Amino acid sequence: MRRLALLTLLICAALTACQPAQSDVEPLPTLFPSPTPEQFTLEEAERTANAFLFAWQSSDYGTMHSLISFSTRDATPLDQFSAIYENAADTMSLTALAIRPLAIARDASTPRVAVMVYDATFTTDLLGTFTDPERELTLVFEDRERTWRVAWSRGDVFREMEQGAQLRLLTTTVNRANIYDRSGIVLAMQDDRLIVTVNVVRRSIRDEAGCISTLASAANVEQDVIARRLDSTPPDWVNEIAQIEPAAYTEYSAALEQQCAATFGNRPARRYPNGSLMPHILGSVGYVDPKDVPEIVREGFPQDSILGRSGIERSWDEVLRGRPRVELVLDMPNGTRLRSLGVRPSQEAQAVWLTIDTGLQARVLEILSTAYAQNADTWGRQSKGAAAIVIDVRTGEILAMVSYPTYDGNAFTPNPSIGRQQALEIIEKTSTDPRLPLLNRATQGRYPSGSVMKIATSMAVAESGVYSVNTRFSCSGSWTRNGITRTDWLASGHGTLDLAGAVTNSCNPYFYEVGYQMNLVDPFLMPRLLRQFGLGQPTGLTDLPEDPGNIGDPDTYRAKTGLQWSFVEAVSMAIGQGEVEVTPLQIVRLTAAIANGGDLLRPYLVQKAGLFDDFSYEAQPEVLSQIDVRDEVLNTVRRGMCDVTTAYTGTATFQFVDSPLQAIGVCGKTGTAQNLPGPTTHAWFAGYAPREEPEIAVVVMVEDAGEGSVVAAPLVRDIMEYYFFGE
Incomplete structure (x- = not known):
């Protein structure tokens, strides 16, 4: 047991010490200098202590173990010794250790025992830095090799551990x-x-x-x-x-x-x-x-x-x-x-x-669920799912986002509030459901867009100068170039149309020619502009994972297929087929940009975060880019979209003609996308309202359900009627 007098002297010595004592610096002050054999000097004890402590500083447990007394070393093998220090370091989340020797001393009555006093400063991930001051390291002179060795115990990690204390991190x-x-x-x-x-x-x-x-x-x-x-x-x-x-x-x-x-x-x-x-x-x-x-x-x-x-x-x-x-x-x-x-x-x-409006979200889910129930004997039999999104065109706030079918999220928590047995049944059913209910179709579903793409290709051809907004084309029931013939969805054709009329009537031959002519100018031209409009690209949503989709070009097409790009790929792309895979979120974002004057906003789901009224985060609308087309082009495309729901030849007029929405105006575009290689088609409708000073954009996509005008358009109509009129 160390005597009180010795401890008092050690503290006094510690107060006068200012430099660390390593082997290449001046020795620490000694309290009881006495003539001894060379190996027995306090300087040799100091050298051993420094070697031990600085080995700890560098986590060199092997060197530390080699410097402890023989009896302790035999009783504490290296693996056990190392584990003690490693466990302490892990518990503390130790990242660095700094040793500062203060003094070394021995009592004249026990010259074979020396004590070094030192400070240890611990730097940790969890607690920052703290110092354990005036620690003591005891050394003994071993006659066996006539050297100083550390009289080690667990107390040399922290002194209380010698009494059996445990180092614990309480959280x-x-x-x-x-x-x-x-x-x-x-x-x-x-x-x-x-x-x-x-x-x-x-x-x-x-x-x-x-x-x-x-x-x-x-x-x-x-x-x-x-x-x-x-x-x-x-x-x-x-x-x-x-x-x-x-x-x-x-x-x-x-x-x-x-x-x-x-x-x-x-x-x-x-x-x-x-x-x-x-x-x-x-x-x-x-x-x-x-x-x-x-x-x-x-x-x-x-x-x-x-x-x-x-x-x-x-x-x-x-x-x-x-x-x-x-x-x-x-x-x-x-x-x-x-x-x-x-x-x-x-x-x-x-x-x-x-940003979600719970009432609107619930109504959108109800509209989709009801549609599937009412059409269970028709398209509901083969359709695996759908997506619907409502976005504020002025801010990018997502007001509703539904992926159908849905599931009970309570089942997937570790301690389910619905009970473990019911949760397991839901997990089993959800995980094996071929409709893939866990997939968020709104942000991660990749689909051909069908004719919804025509709002983008019409802007691309007019902004590029390949067509003007007044370019007219005879839209018959078929189109032929270089021995390739494509047909229109309306066998009798639509007559001669300008750009806005082509959007309203959704004339395929008009857009086949758009794809053909743009490809002649530059095969990369149309893909580049479609990406500029935010298609086949991440939207900037950071709150949920999203799939970027794909807008192919000659390079990506060759890398994927080993084939050369031809006008056929461009013609297909112009109507949203072929090398086109987009997400519903990309389509609704583009629709919002057309409505707001060209701003491609970052869509977001989190409005604010904080404590009570003290918010650490408040979202602000963020324009990531612009579709960058002339006002003349944008207004022409808008006119074509607005006539889709009002003109005699509009592809969705029959769905909106008796709606109270006629009072404010809805502008949109239908889409019927072939889901190749199968025979079915995805039904799309994307639109915004009101016609003047738009507030929201809405997209609905229903997998394998048929025509967009028949299936998706009435669902968008019902969503908008609820939003504007509560109906």
Whole structure:
């Protein structure tokens, strides 16, 4: 035992020391200089101490182990020795260690024992930097090799560990914040229904076999799962061994207390009050992927934390989850706190408000669901799904986004509020459904656009100068070039049309010729302009994953097929077929740009985030690019779109003629896209309203459902009627 006098002298010496003592610097002050053999000098003790401490500083545990006393080295093999330091470093999230020697001394009455006093400064990911001052390292002179060695113990990691204390990182997580719609309706919340956690200390278990059996029954897992969890922590540590349902707690808690000496806690569950309304938007939470565990632990989260896995829950996870309070402590196995080394305060979780209008979202879903139910014996039999989006053309806010079919997002949380059995049934059904309900068709579905593309190709041909807005073409029932004949959807044709008329009538031969002529000028011209209009490109949405789609060109076509591009590919592209794959989000964004004067806005789903009225984030409209066409061109295309719903020859007039929307005007475009190589077609309609001072753009795409004017146009009409008139 070190004597009080020696400690007092050491502290005095520490106060006068200012430089680290390495082998190439001046020796530290000594307290009891005395003539000794060369190997017995305090300078030699200092050299050994420095070598040990600076080896620790560089995580060289092998060198450290080679410098400890022979008896300790025999009792503590290198792998065990290294593990002690590695575990401490991991617990602290240690990134750097700085050693500052202060003084070295020995008592004249015990010249074979020396003590170095030093400061250790720890830099960690979780706690920043903290210093453990005036630590002591004891050295002994070993006659066996006549050298100084470190009289090592666990207390040389932290002094309390010599008494059996454990270095523990305590985390206190904050409750995950809610997600709201634009008017404050709760979309995602922490459920009041709590999941019970079962905690045990293995050394305290009274009947291990019975404990494992009861735990397995309570948690509905195999016994070997429980056994592995018990093996994963030291016997004196508290182990959160399982999570059980409240009903299981009622049934098994007495037995668990008796057999396992268990204690209980609880965890809230994530709940989506309208589970099937927008799961593709909200996403889900879940346990951390194993590959992400090290990063999460470095941030202070437990390994079994429940974090965002998809949707808004994932893209805004850091905001929604906040940051745990973290404290590094030295505790005795019985829980007695000996010392706190450092604390990082928590960071409150922040709520997120979406741009979604819940009422509109629900109505859009109802419209799609009803359409499928009413057409179950016709197109509903082969159609696997649909997408509908409503966007504010002035801001880029997504007001509604539905991917059909939908599913109950509550099933995909670790502690489902709907009950585990029902959740498993939903997961099984959803995962095996050939309609692919998990696919967000609005942002990740790639489709040929059909004639909806004509709003883009009409702008491309007029802006490029290949046609003027007044170029007229005789739109008969067929078109022939270089021995290739294509037909129109109307065998009798449409007569002679200008550009606006070609859009209104959706004349295929007009646009076949557009593709042919643009390809003659430059095969890259049309693909380049279509991409400029935002097609086959990411829209800039950051809240959800999106597929970029594809607008092919001679280079990509050759790379994909090994064939040379020809006018045939350009002719197909002009009507939204061939090398065309777009998402509904791309189409509605382009429609919004035509409505707002040419701005391609960033579409977004999150309006703001923060605490109460203190917002850390508030979205602002962002123009990412412009379609960059002359006003004359834009106005011509608008006129053609507006006549689609009003003119005698408009392809959707029959759907809108009796609608109250006639009072404000709807401008749009139908599309019927061949889903090659099969015989079916996707039904499209994209439109905006009102005609003057537009507010919203809407797109509906129904897979394998037939003609856009028959299937998709009335769905857009119903959505717009609800938005403007509440009908």
